[in-house]
Amino acid sequence: MPRYLLSVHTVDGEAREPMTDEQMQRSWREIQALEAEMKSSGAWVFSARLHDADTATVVRVSNGEVVTTDGPFVEAKEHLGGFYIIEAADLDAALGWASKVTRVISAPIEVWPFVDTAGG
């Protein structure tokens, strides 16, 4: 079954309307319910939320030496904030899950297909 990365991008320092406790709790419950739905239908493979981009570290080879620097690797305003890895029959099914996620978290979702490794 094809796998897809559903990535959630966050914008650094984006002034978001602060959520009330009640809103936060509702949003949390919705996310939990959605993940439960993903798991029970067999679509969920893995999911995670990431710390802000200024907590990232980059290692790279330079002149044969591994150099460690303060990250992130890409100097951009938008960074990966979290992701889901799902299994879906085809892109339409993956987009169906992505639509549900974007509704709950009110942020755009990027849907990326994995390179097939098993030949199916």
Place this chain on the structure above:
Amino acid sequence: MATLIRIFGDIDTAEDAVQEAFALALRKWPVDGLPPNPGGWITTTARNRAIDHLRREARGRELLAQRLIERADDASGEEVGAVQDDRLRLMFTCCHPALSTEAQIGLTLRLLGGLTTAEVARAFLVAEPTMAKRLIRAKHKIKAAHIPYRVPSEAELPERLRPVLAVLYLIYNAGTGGPSGDGLRQEAIRLARAISRLMPDEAEVAGLLALLLMTESRWAARFAPDGSLVLLRDQDRALWDRTMIAEGQAIVRACLRRNRPGPYQIQAAINAVHADAASIEATDWGQILALYDQLLAASPTAVVALNRAIALAEVRGPDAALALVDELDLEDYHLFHAARADLLRRLGRPTDAARAYARAADLAPSGAERAFLLGRVDEVGSTANEPSEALRNQSERASGTRTP
């Protein structure tokens, strides 16, 4: 082709196989004579060729076994119906919203219209390698992202049908300008006809077909013998194709009975009212304006508002229409200035009209349309105090079309 893409789940495999089958046909048919069902012969031969190819590859063997098992139940039954369904499925794949509009149009013409990559490139005024790259990228995305070959479910259909209809409309419109125009317009009509036959319950599909037929019916009257553009009001209505009009009007009547209006159906109905009239004066402008009111409510865009204002001019006069037009934010749209120019001319303001025609000509695509607008600059300008030559030159300099 659509059938083979379904069977093999891979566009490249299908394309290669079809090409080989045609090459074989070119060698065999002149010698052996035409087979009883040439289309079926090509499909069968291409399928066998593709199977041969897949057998030779290890990866292919796996794919083949899988495909044959999956599709074993498809082999029997109504072959023709199955082929039609395949085309519909492929249409939805080509026009999947995950693909760019350019890719959607290119794939549709290439895979369903049977145009060569060179022909598709010519139609959209891009270099062949650019179009080839665009098609390869789109096909790769279909494969990599697993865009399905499937007619969308009832729930998804409204969202998924929209780009399909938009692509056909764009293909038709591309055929009103480019050098290979006739083929594109006919292809758009052919595909719209095919889809409306396959989805008889979708009112907007019927609406699009009717709109294309009604527009096409006036094609012969749109150009004078010297190739210049003729406006609707000046067209020789005897040149309108009555067969196409009758078919279009029958569809419009069926749509009215169904009473599930949408933008394409309303535009078709507007064209049907024009087709009913013996002359521009005999046109039922009240009805056209009412239809534009409906269209504006369904798709509230500035371009629709502009067209509504043009109809309003016929009912309530150019003054009322100009007031509406001047409120629209369409500064870069040549037809906005052309419409303003026409209203100003009718209001007895030739200098302003000439200036607006000149602006329209600057913005218009080159060819018959721009030539027409430049002609109007002269015509209107000659009734004004200001010498039109100055305006005309200014306009040609600005648009870079002046010849030494």
